[in-house]
Amino acid sequence: MPELPEVTVISGDVRALALGKRITRAAVFRDDVSNAGVEGFPKRLVGKTLRGAGRRGKVVVLDFGDVVGLVHLVISGRVKRLDAWRDPDKEHTAVLEFAPDGPVLAFTRLWLGYFDLYDPEKVNEHPLVSRLGPDPFSEDFSxxxxxxxxxxxxxxxxxxxxxxxxxxxxxxxxxxxxxxxxxxxxxxxxxxxxxxxxxxxxxxxxxxxxxxxxxxxxxxxxxxxxxxxxxxxxxxxxxxxxxxxxxxxxxxxxxxxxxxxxxxxxxxxxxxxxxxxxxxxxxx
Ligand SMILES: [Zn+2]
Known part of the structure; x- marks a missing residue:
């Protein structure tokens, strides 16, 4: 299961690949992959630009301005760069296409995790974020x-x-x-x-x-x-x-x-x- 170092690397990779790029297509495989559901997921993300990618605990945090993606990869989830768009399936549970020039990113095997969408001011209310203790690299962790x-x-x-x-x-x-x-x-x-x-x-x-x-x-x-x-x-x-x-x-x-x-x-x-x-x- 990805722990702090792996989630740090993954969020850095997403930043390197997609920072400043705009989402042209977005989809999730099933309603339970995201709190936004199959219909709400593209509605809230298409047209948004990735402004930052970071981490809270083991959760990847994707900043799209007025909406924030919280991705929990659990057990064996990964972020994969795909050659071209593909509709989500059981393996590629959430897929995002960015422009110009890609990339297409698949968030895999999220059936145990999720890709939730939150208003920026409500991120701290997310069940997995609200109860987090201090980060080992923070000053609070003394x-x-x-x-x-x-x-x-x-x-x-x-x-x-x-x-x-x-x-x-x-x-x-x-x-x-x-x-x-x-x-x-x-x-x-x-x-x-x-x-x-x-x-x-x-x-x-x-x-x-x-x-x-x-x-x-x-x-x-x-x-x-x-x-x-x-x-x-x-x-x-x-x-x-x-x-x-x-x-x-x-x-x-x-x-x-x-x-x-x-x-x-x-x-x-x-x-x-x-x-x-x-x-x-x-x-x-
Ligand atoms: Zn020993």
Missing amino acids: PEYLRKLFGRRKASVKGLLLDQSEVSGLGNIYVDEVLFAAGVHPTRKANTLHPAEIEKVHRAARDILARAIELRGTTFDSYHDAFGETGEYQRELRVFDRDGEPCPTCGTEIEKLRVAGRGTHVCPNCQPVSSSGEPRTATR
Whole structure:
């Protein structure tokens, strides 16, 4: 599923391809793909010019002036550049044609996600945007914010970092990587983390997400950018999907367990379950 880095790349691609261009055709496959429905979707978009493309959490935000498109790609959704117009179908769930000189963009597999249209002043009321916690690259996401958040919660630190209403944009892959980098076991109760560990989580979140954006995301299953290219961050994943392999730091076998309902990857040596702070001596 596209997380913060992938959604950043996708919105940047849409900007590169279509900024300043006008929509000449627009269609969705079914009424449930957009709150505007099959009939309302082209009515509200045709003739509009793309003025900007960005991201709120994991939602792509397309600014068309007096209407804003909010695209949630969920699981395996993608933005694809097509050679020519095609009517939407089960795969190409929403299609936009821009002029002059294209492009035609398909937003695929939105049956679990959507392409909603909102008035600009109402964007903050969208159910997925209204409850978003601070973005990891925002000023609000400070070590102080995490200290306060963690201090009053007994939930697992992984569960808390996955909760979009507490921190927006992180998903399963990057939370595992962040907690490994910080040396924090994902099952630790948030209120047991020491200030130094919280600092590490904070720094790792920004560093890892920034590096993943630089490498244009992680292609673990279906993710591709709008140019059809895969990301490259999967080569730098240190624990995610590496269960059974040696830890890159200490050589201990990486384990897979279930935390907060998600498959979770840990080095039991570098990320001790106890909150004593220091990992056991490395077994190189
Ligand atoms: Zn290790």
